[in-house]
Amino acid sequence: MNNRMNLDQVAEMALIEQCRRQDIEAFGKLVDLYQARIIGFVKRMVRNSEEAEDISQEVFIRAFQNLSKFDGRSSLRTWLFRIAYNLCVDQARKKNRHAPELGLIDQETEEVIEISDPKWNPETVILDEEMRSIVEQSVATLSEKLRSVLLLHDKEELGYGELSEMLNIPVGTVKSRLFLARQHVQRDVENYLQGGKY
Amino acid sequence: MKNTDKNLNELPTGITEEELEKKLEETASIGKLVQLQEDDEPSMIWRASLNQKLIEMSVQSAPKKVAFFRTWRFGMVAGLAAGCLAIAIVLPRKNTIVPSGVSVPANESVILAAHSHADFTLGLGTTDGAQAINSPTSEVNTVEWTEADLTIL
Numbered sequence: 001m002n003n004r005m006n007l008d009q010v011a012e013m014a015l016i017e018q019c020r021r022q023d024i025e026a027f028g029k030l031v032d033l034y035q036a037r038i039i040g041f042v043k044r045m046v047r048n049s050e051e052a053e054d055i056s057q058e059v060f061i062r063a064f065q066n067l068s069k070f071d072g073r074s075s076l077r078t079w080l081f082r083i084a085y086n087l088c089v090d091q092a093r094k095k096n097r098h099a100p101e102l103g104l105i106d107q108e109t110e111e112v113i114e115i116s117d118p119k120w121n122p123e124t125v126i127l128d129e130e131m132r133s134i135v136e137q138s139v140a141t142l143s144e145k146l147r148s149v150l151l152l153h154d155k156e157e158l159g160y161g162e163l164s165e166m167l168n169i170p171v172g173t174v175k176s177r178l179f180l181a182r183q184h185v186q187r188d189v190e191n192y193l194q195g196g197k198y
Numbered sequence: 199m200k201n202t203d204k205n206l207n208e209l210p211t212g213i214t215e216e217e218l219e220k221k222l223e224e225t226a227s228i229g230k231l232v233q234l235q236e237d238d239e240p241s242m243i244w245r246a247s248l249n250q251k252l253i254e255m256s257v258q259s260a261p262k263k264v265a266f267f268r269t270w271r272f273g274m275v276a277g278l279a280a281g282c283l284a285i286a287i288v289l290p291r292k293n294t295i296v297p298s299g300v301s302v303p304a305n306e307s308v309i310l311a312a313h314s315h316a317d318f319t320l321g322l323g324t325t326d327g328a329q330a331i332n333s334p335t336s337e338v339n340t341v342e343w344t345e346a347d348l349t350i351l
Binding site for chain 2: 022024027028031035036037039040053056057060061064065131132135136139150151153154155157172175176178179182183185186189
């Protein structure tokens with residue numbers, strides 16, 4: 001697995017080198033690798049398909065323009081998600097000038113609610129379309145801060161350290177946001193499974 | 199350890215770092231649910247639009263390079279021309295040099311003789327020049343001028 005990852009990394013670095021020489025074909029291969037995940041992340045962050053598509057294009061355009069500045073300290077994946085996150089934050093700021101953000105903005109200041117032992121195991125639950133929809137909707141109602149941590153950590157598998165650096169917050173804050181986000185989703189899923197309102 | 203660490207300043211009240219780690223472990227299954235959410239592949243229109251923008255960007259950056267190379271090439275050609283001119287001015291002309299101890303007329307006569315012989319040989323297809331000159335076909339018909347011709351002129 002490690003060898004495979006190393007090979008993948010080597011191949012990716014070779015692609016990056018080609019892209020630095022403004023090789024559009026090579027850059028197209030990088031886009032192929034990451035486009036679905038980037039668009040998925042941006043769509044969940046901005047919750048508007050058209051805006052998400054525009055922002056996602058901007059992510060790749062900025063990456064193409066600034067690839068010479070990519071120093072390889074982080075992975076390309078992390079670098080792309082950082083660009084995507086920053087563009088989403090910019091977009092949210094622009095929108096907030098006109099209308100207040102909807103969502104659980106003050107979730108972080110809430111008291112911790114004890115989580116009862118789950119009577120269900122998500123791994124054994126068939127993740128049907130309805131469940132996917134419940135999770136999507138639950139994630140969508142999170143505040144931008146909690147949503148970004150949840151998506152970047154649980155969906156995109158970025159580490160605590162990477163998130164701390166990307167979001168410019170301490171590792172402890174990353175963890176607490178992640179916990180609060182999961183807690184919120186868990187509550188909605190539990191309600192759904194109990195046939196209640198989520 | 200209570201919530202005194204400044205790195206945990208956003209922790210909800212009344213929770214320790216160990217408790218937080220435990221809670222994260224307990225909610226790991228939620229993380230898996232989130233991970234299983236699917237990402238849709240973008241449309242062909244989206245991709246085509248992105249490709250178009252990337253190509254436009256490349257084209258925009260290309261003229262700068264061309265301009266740079268044009269300037270560089272012009273400088274190189276100008277330098278080369280100046281160098282050639284300097285050499286032409288500074289160096290003496292070749293046809294003014296006469297090798298010492300060689301008689302030019304003697305050389306010329308040798309070359310002319312060789313050339314005449316070769317030309318003659320090629321023209322007649324034979325190396326026997328005297329025979330060719332004496333052959334009947336080589337006779338030239340001449341017409342003598344008469345007094346009448348001269349008066350007409």
